[in-house]
Amino acid sequence: xxxxxxxxxxxxxxKELFIPIHPPFAGIYVCGPTVYGDAHLGHARPAITFDLxxxxxxxxxxxxxYVRNITDVGHLENDxxxxxxxxxxxxxxxxxxxxxVAQFYINRYHLLxxxxxxxxxxxxxxxxxxxLEQAKLISTLIKKGFAYKTxxxxxxxxxxxxxxxxxxxGRLSGRNLDDLYSNTRILQGQSEKLNSFDFALWKIADSNHxxxxxxxxxxxxxxxxxxxxxxxxxxxxxKKFDIHGGGIDLLFPHHECEMAQSFAAYGKDSVKYWMHxxxxxxxxxxxxxxxxxxxxxxxxxxGSHPLLNKDYSPMTIRFFILQSHYRSxxxxxxxxxxxxxxxxxxxxxxxxxxxxxxxxxxxxxDINSLxxxxxxxxxxxxxxxxxxxxxFEGVKYINSLNEGLxxxxxxxxxxxxxxxxxxxxxxxxxxxxxxxxKDEPFIEELIDxxxxxxxIIKLNKDWSTSDKIREELxxxxxxxxxxxxxxxxxxx
Amino acid sequence: xxxxxxxxxxxxxxKELFIPIHPPFAGIYVCGPTVYGDAHLGHARPAITFDLxxxxxxxxxxxxxYVRNITDVGHLENDxxxxxxxxxxxxxxxxxxxxxVAQFYINRYHLLxxxxxxxxxxxxxxxxxxxLEQAKLISTLIKKGFAYKTxxxxxxxxxxxxxxxxxxxGRLSGRNLDDLYSNTRILQGQSEKLNSFDFALWKIADSNHxxxxxxxxxxxxxxxxxxxxxxxxxxxxxKKFDIHGGGIDLLFPHHECEMAQSFAAYGKDSVKYWMHxxxxxxxxxxxxxxxxxxxxxxxxxxGSHPLLNKDYSPMTIRFFILQSHYRSxxxxxxxxxxxxxxxxxxxxxxxxxxxxxxxxxxxxxDINSLxxxxxxxxxxxxxxxxxxxxxFEGVKYINSLNEGLxxxxxxxxxxxxxxxxxxxxxxxxxxxxxxxxKDEPFIEELIDxxxxxxxIIKLNKDWSTSDKIREELxxxxxxxxxxxxxxxxxxx
Numbered sequence: 003x004x005x006x007x008x009x010x011x012x013x014x015x016x017k018e019l020f021i022p023i024h025p026p027f028a029g030i031y032v033c034g035p036t037v038y039g040d041a042h043l044g045h046a047r048p049a050i051t052f053d054l055x056x057x058x059x060x061x062x063x064x065x066x067x068y069v070r071n072i073t074d075v076g077h078l079e080n081d082x083x084x085x086x087x088x089x090x091x092x093x094x095x096x097x098x099x100x101x102x103v104a105q106f107y108i109n110r111y112h113l114l115x116x117x118x119x120x121x122x123x124x125x126x127x128x129x130x131x132x133x134l135e136q137a138k139l140i141s142t143l144i145k146k147g148f149a150y151k152t153x154x155x156x157x158x159x160x161x162x163x164x165x166x167x168x169x170x171x172g173r174l175s176g177r178n179l180d181d182l183y184s185n186t187r188i189l190q191g192q193s194e195k196l197n198s199f200d201f202a203l204w205k206i207a208d209s210n211h212x213x214x215x216x217x218x219x220x221x222x223x224x225x226x227x228x229x230x231x232x233x234x235x236x237x238x239x240x241k242k243f244d245i246h247g248g249g250i251d252l253l254f255p256h257h258e259c260e261m262a263q264s265f266a267a268y269g270k271d272s273v274k275y276w277m278h279x280x281x282x283x284x285x286x287x288x289x290x291x292x293x294x295x296x297x298x299x300x301x302x303x304x305g306s307h308p309l310l311n312k313d314y315s316p317m318t319i320r321f322f323i324l325q326s327h328y329r330s331x332x333x334x335x336x337x338x339x340x341x342x343x344x345x346x347x348x349x350x351x352x353x354x355x356x357x358x359x360x361x362x363x364x365x366x367x368d369i370n371s372l373x374x375x376x377x378x379x380x381x382x383x384x385x386x387x388x389x390x391x392x393x394f395e396g397v398k399y400i401n402s403l404n405e406g407l408x409x410x411x412x413x414x415x416x417x418x419x420x421x422x423x424x425x426x427x428x429x430x431x432x433x434x435x436x437x438x439x440k441d442e443p444f445i446e447e448l449i450d451x452x453x454x455x456x457x458i459i460k461l462n463k464d465w466s467t468s469d470k471i472r473e474e475l476x477x478x479x480x481x482x483x484x485x486x487x488x489x490x491x492x493x494x
Numbered sequence: 495x496x497x498x499x500x501x502x503x504x505x506x507x508x509k510e511l512f513i514p515i516h517p518p519f520a521g522i523y524v525c526g527p528t529v530y531g532d533a534h535l536g537h538a539r540p541a542i543t544f545d546l547x548x549x550x551x552x553x554x555x556x557x558x559x560y561v562r563n564i565t566d567v568g569h570l571e572n573d574x575x576x577x578x579x580x581x582x583x584x585x586x587x588x589x590x591x592x593x594x595v596a597q598f599y600i601n602r603y604h605l606l607x608x609x610x611x612x613x614x615x616x617x618x619x620x621x622x623x624x625x626l627e628q629a630k631l632i633s634t635l636i637k638k639g640f641a642y643k644t645x646x647x648x649x650x651x652x653x654x655x656x657x658x659x660x661x662x663x664g665r666l667s668g669r670n671l672d673d674l675y676s677n678t679r680i681l682q683g684q685s686e687k688l689n690s691f692d693f694a695l696w697k698i699a700d701s702n703h704x705x706x707x708x709x710x711x712x713x714x715x716x717x718x719x720x721x722x723x724x725x726x727x728x729x730x731x732x733k734k735f736d737i738h739g740g741g742i743d744l745l746f747p748h749h750e751c752e753m754a755q756s757f758a759a760y761g762k763d764s765v766k767y768w769m770h771x772x773x774x775x776x777x778x779x780x781x782x783x784x785x786x787x788x789x790x791x792x793x794x795x796x797g798s799h800p801l802l803n804k805d806y807s808p809m810t811i812r813f814f815i816l817q818s819h820y821r822s823x824x825x826x827x828x829x830x831x832x833x834x835x836x837x838x839x840x841x842x843x844x845x846x847x848x849x850x851x852x853x854x855x856x857x858x859x860d861i862n863s864l865x866x867x868x869x870x871x872x873x874x875x876x877x878x879x880x881x882x883x884x885x886f887e888g889v890k891y892i893n894s895l896n897e898g899l900x901x902x903x904x905x906x907x908x909x910x911x912x913x914x915x916x917x918x919x920x921x922x923x924x925x926x927x928x929x930x931x932k933d934e935p936f937i938e939e940l941i942d943x944x945x946x947x948x949x950i951i952k953l954n955k956d957w958s959t960s961d962k963i964r965e966e967l968x969x970x971x972x973x974x975x976x977x978x979x980x981x982x983x984x985x986x
Contacts, residue, residue: 099730101617101730102616102617105617105618106616121598124594125591128620132623133626134707154761202732216630217709444937445937448937452940452944452947453965454966464955464956467954470950474946475943480940
């Protein structure tokens with residue numbers, strides 16, 4: 003088994019060899035969705051990026067515990083801890099209980115992720131289900147002097163104190179605290195804070211706030227957003243765990259605050275490797291509701307958005323995302339999606355063709371070297387564009403073998419088949435969406451039956467009827483190929 | 495809209511008119527699965543029964559909040575509050591964190607329920623996510639004098655005190671407390687209890703117990719099983735809600751204890767209507783792991799259990815369960831499943847046939863009366879066997895119309911179509927599993943192409959080839975029917 007996976011650590015800003023803390027176990031925590039709306043393109047990228055990591059670590063025989071949370075409480079409309087809870091706001095708009103709204107979008111999220119071939123994480127904790135753990139963490143932070151309770155009962159993290167003791171706020175994101183101070187506007191209601199950059203650990207609910215708890219000694223409120231990830235990651239993975247992932251948009255303030263919380267509480271970094279996927283732009287612009295370029299996954303799958311020329315299947319989206327390295331910016335356009343669709347089709351066709359290729363005694367192709375290159379690509383910080391170019395090398399081989407321009411022995415055929423299947427389906431997690439039909443074998447039988455009939459007719463030398471069969475099948479997209487020794491067909 | 499639904503209330507032992515507390519809202523709480531193993535037949539019945547209720551109330555235009563919990567903690571191996579937590583035991587066997595085991599079986603449960611056409615509930619709370627709410631309920635019970643803390647820190651519900659004040663323990667299940675006392679064995683570890691029938695509200699975790707919490711003022715433990723349902727039902731539906739459902743096996747002690755808890759805490763019954771589905775036996779025997787007749791849903795769908803002659807599709811199972819009234823015992827056998835499969839096929843075929851029936855000027859059939867009978871059946875405590883017999887009346891009508899023995903006008907055709915579609919698909923939640931193939935239209939095109947070719951050959955008077963086409967199609971299960979004016983076909 004290959005054991006030289008390097009991953010880029012946002013903290014050290016270097017590619018580092020992945021050495022898990024407790025091999026053969028590997029622990030991953032990834033920030034999941036806030037469930038107040040339908041999943042969009044911005045949700046697809048981290049989900050697919052860390053699904054790839056999950057799948058690859060499983061392939062490398064690690065026992066992976068993959069925790070991806072669901073934020074069903076406490077994520078406020080803006081990062082400055084003011085505004086209305088997003089789920090509550092939606093609930094008020096829809097006249098429902100907040101948990102009904104959350105559950106609805108949790109179910110939708112699962113459905114959409116399943117379509118994208120994203121495996122479910124091994125634990126998927128809800129923020130609302132871990133209030134006690136969050137309260138305990140607040141108590142620890144107060145006890146250690148890094149958090150303070152205000153008159154209202156709210157609790158804030160004391161960044162100045164943290165900075166005084168550890169000088170490390172900003173270490174992950176590279177932000178400079180002094181710069182941050184000078185750029186901060188004083189927002190309404192922030193007067194409670196000792197410093198404008200202190201962030202909320204416990205917020206007091208106002209009278210019409212439905213989501214609130216009373217975990218002793220905190221009352222009548224709800225936890226700040228950054229808290230849940232620290233509480234749940236350390237609960238399920240331990241106070242020191244391997245990998246923390248998420249979108250680069252979460253790097254600051256969310257992950258910086260998470261890091262400060264766990265360092266302040268436990269006196270050390272909880273996370274060994276921080277990984278961040280880059281963002282998706284739409285025709286070069288940032289995605290945003292106000293810009294009218296906010297495309298949900300459902301709209302993509304159905305082609306029901308003014309910016310879309312057609313529908314794009316979930317696997318086209320997945321392949322499109324994997325075509326770029328996860329740390330590169332991806333720009334989304336109809337052209338690039340069409341190109342992805344066509345590339346994926348080529349790969350999937352080659353995987354069908356290889357099933358029919360017959361072995362020779364010798365090989366003119368170096369399959370083992372191709373296999374190694376595939377692993378090298380992934381081991382180099384999950385370099386999927388390089389991996390995919392290797393897979394296209396495989397496609398070239400297969401087409402060349404199919405045309406009789408190259409030869410391959412039976413061992414190499416097995417290696418090549420295995421390589422294509424393993425990387426395309428198991429690790430990249432792609433699927434042949436056409437093969438999802440359980441009637442595929444029946445369709446093959448039906449077409450074969452028609453070709454058998456045509457064979458009888460040809461034996462009768464009834465060329466005109468034989469041509470009509472070709473035409474009839476052609477009409478519905480079946481191309482008949484008369485070859486030297488047999489008849490082949492292809493479905494458009 | 496029909497508004498005379500009667501449901502059998504286990505508490506009053508009578509059929510009662512359903513009048514929701516806050517119309518147009520209707521609140522339902524149903525005890526969901528304990529997630530320590532794969533869902534089996536015993537899980538299918540309550541899920542399908544209350545899915546029917548959920549669908550019917552939605553059809554009647556109620557705004558339904560349907561809460562079905564997941565027990566991921568605290569359900570002990572035997573009902574006497576001793577033994578090892580089922581999920582922990584499984585985790586130890588599988589060398590995983592308890593939450594990994596729970597998550598695995600939650601995902602499996604969702605997948606299997608989805609196959610059975612069971613809609614997701616509107617809120618699906620986890621017991622482990624509501625420890626605070628449970629602790630609060632314990633505090634209330636202690637304050638009101640119905641619970642006591644032992645030296646170890648455990649808390650028990652005081653049944654004698656409850657009985658002294660309210661004389662109502664046993665009111666739901668019909669059990670008599672004195673009889674219960676005389677039949678109780680004294681189990682190990684029960685010495686802490688004041689009375690052998692007191693049940694645990696808070697248990698102290700031993701040193702290797704992984705699932706434990708510290709909700710002030712309770713320490714180092716986990717809630718008793720009965721507690722979660724009272725805490726979560728009242729949290730999401732209010733202290734008084736409409737319907738509480740579950741299997742009859744939960745009537746005692748679980749629901750009796752729930753009822754005692756909420757009555758003791760709030761001084762009134764929380765539940766207006768208690769509904770219980772009956773059990774499933776296998777060839778006349780109770781299902782049990784030790785009896786070797788424990789059949790999981792997966793095994794049923796695959797036919798992979800020694801007791802099964804073949805595989806049975808999810809919709810066959812669903813129809814089989816709905817064929818009996820939910821309060822009747824259902825006996826499971828290959829014969830009865832085959833019969834269900836065949837009956838369902840007849841109904842689905844009729845729904846296909848009706849699409850092609852052409853209207854006359856008059857009707858010889860009374861469709862409105864049939865429509866009313868369908869509603870009457872469901873309004874009579876969800877009497878699905880009567881509903882299904884009405885649907886078979888509809889099938890008879892359709893077949894008779896198809897054979898030209900009866901006539902129907904265009905309004906009545908619409909009513910009949912609508913009736914069949916509404917009750918079969920929307921309310922009974924059945925699906926035509928064959929229609930799930932997206933390639934169905936393509937298969938029709940392919941078969942039509944073959945028949946077109948055969949038509950050409952017949953025009954050429956090449957009878958031998960024409961027969962061969964019939965044979966080729968016959969081989970793969972397509973039966974050709976030469977009729978007066980055209981050619982039909984049917985897929986076996």
